[in-house]
Amino acid sequence: MAGNDSPVKMPELNLTPESERGVDLDVGMKQVMAVLTAYFQDKRVTLRASPGGVLYVCNSELGDIFHVPATSGNFLYTGGDIQCSEVMVMGHPDNTGKVWAKSKVVATVDNAWPLAAGEVIKFSITNLNMLRLLIVTNTEKAIIAYTM
Structure with missing residues (x-):
């Protein structure tokens, strides 16, 4: 992750106001985001969990x-x-x-x-x-x- 200073765009985070450029994240935050997100069909998607911390896993439509x-x-x-x-x-x-x-x-x-x-x-x-x-x-x- 070091050396990659490009801003991160994630509409799932519902940031307001939304920045055209994305959000600048430090290395520690990028590591956290890597754990909380995954790639599916060449897109970054947010992993979701229940209030008890159980990761939601579902089949495709x-x-x-x-x-x-x-x-x-x-x-x-x-x-x-x-x-x-x-x-x-x-x-x-x-x-x-x-x-x-x-x-x-x-x-x-x-x-x-x-x-x-x-x-x-x-x-x-x-x-x-x-x-x-x-x-x-x-x-x-x-x-x-x-x-x-």
């Missing part, structure tokens, strides 16, 4: 939930170009076959995670187009939920 129906046996699915932070895939409760889930490369029965009816997997990806599914049985479905 739900983007959408949708079903992917297979239109043939061994149906391959690649997600659309949608920014996200996490995806959850579930084998539809009425399925008799398996759904195989993978990220970044084509899902096969030899490299993906198997999901029977009602089973779920959740993993972090930055775009839904990284999701790959193999739905083995024609007309069966995968249920997908993703967060923003």
Whole structure:
């Protein structure tokens, strides 16, 4: 932190009046701010705690939930170009076959995670187009939920 004398801008601090230049902080205060803030998607965000001192942790906002129906046996699915932070895939409760889930490369029965009816997997990806599914049985479905 030494040698970095640039002012800090943090709208979350609700400083009044707000300075166009930012707030000049000494080295000790910069260290405190480093502990109280984090970076998320190239932005500085303020960490928040309850009155008892417990750090609030929450999941990202739900983007959408949708079903992917297979239109043939061994149906391959690649997600659309949608920014996200996490995806959850579930084998539809009425399925008799398996759904195989993978990220970044084509899902096969030899490299993906198997999901029977009602089973779920959740993993972090930055775009839904990284999701790959193999739905083995024609007309069966995968249920997908993703967060923003």
